[in-house]
Amino acid sequence: MVSTGDSAPAFTATVGTSDHEPFDLDEEIGDGPVVLAFFPGAFTPPCTNEMVAFQERADAFAEAGATLFGVSADSPFSQGAFREEHGIEFDLVSDMGGDAIRAYDLEIDIAELGLHGIANRAVFVIDGDGEVVFDWVADDPTNEPDYEAVLDAVESA
Numbered sequence: 001m002v003s004t005g006d007s008a009p010a011f012t013a014t015v016g017t018s019d020h021e022p023f024d025l026d027e028e029i030g031d032g033p034v035v036l037a038f039f040p041g042a043f044t045p046p047c048t049n050e051m052v053a054f055q056e057r058a059d060a061f062a063e064a065g066a067t068l069f070g071v072s073a074d075s076p077f078s079q080g081a082f083r084e085e086h087g088i089e090f091d092l093v094s095d096m097g098g099d100a101i102r103a104y105d106l107e108i109d110i111a112e113l114g115l116h117g118i119a120n121r122a123v124f125v126i127d128g129d130g131e132v133v134f135d136w137v138a139d140d141p142t143n144e145p146d147y148e149a150v151l152d153a154v155e156s157a
Contacts, residue, residue: 013097037069040120046144050144055087076094
């Protein structure tokens with residue numbers, strides 16, 4: 001499990017739009033803190049609540065110099081529709097191959113919903129040197145993070 005003090009595992013994926021733009025975490029490191037908010041699945045109530053809550057605080061994260069990314073195993077098309085439906089302006093990252101999910105040791109199954117190999121809900125704040133300065137992993141994927149604690153970590157990074 002990735003924890004505070006670790007070097008953030010690098011990964012590549014796809015930005016969650018219909019344009020299929022590449023995403024490379026290494027290219028995001030160094031311009032201020034990066035927040036990776038892993039979530040199980042677009043359009044589910046807890047994930048919608050979380051991504052909307054981050055959107056409501058997006059200005060505060062931007063003022064603190066942070067770049068915010070939501071990461072899930074959803075397709076780029078699904079993420080694009082999710083962003084549009086809920087007014088999410090920050091980028092979502094499609095990790096359909098599960099590379100980031102496995103690198104951060106977040107892979108779970110929610111068998112009763114037919115979901116396998118998805119991300120547990122977790123938040124990591126990575127500083128400009130690529131070090132994890134905050135980590136939170138849900139005990140239950142329906143739990144949401146303490147958004148103020150995440151913002152405090154960003155402001156301290």
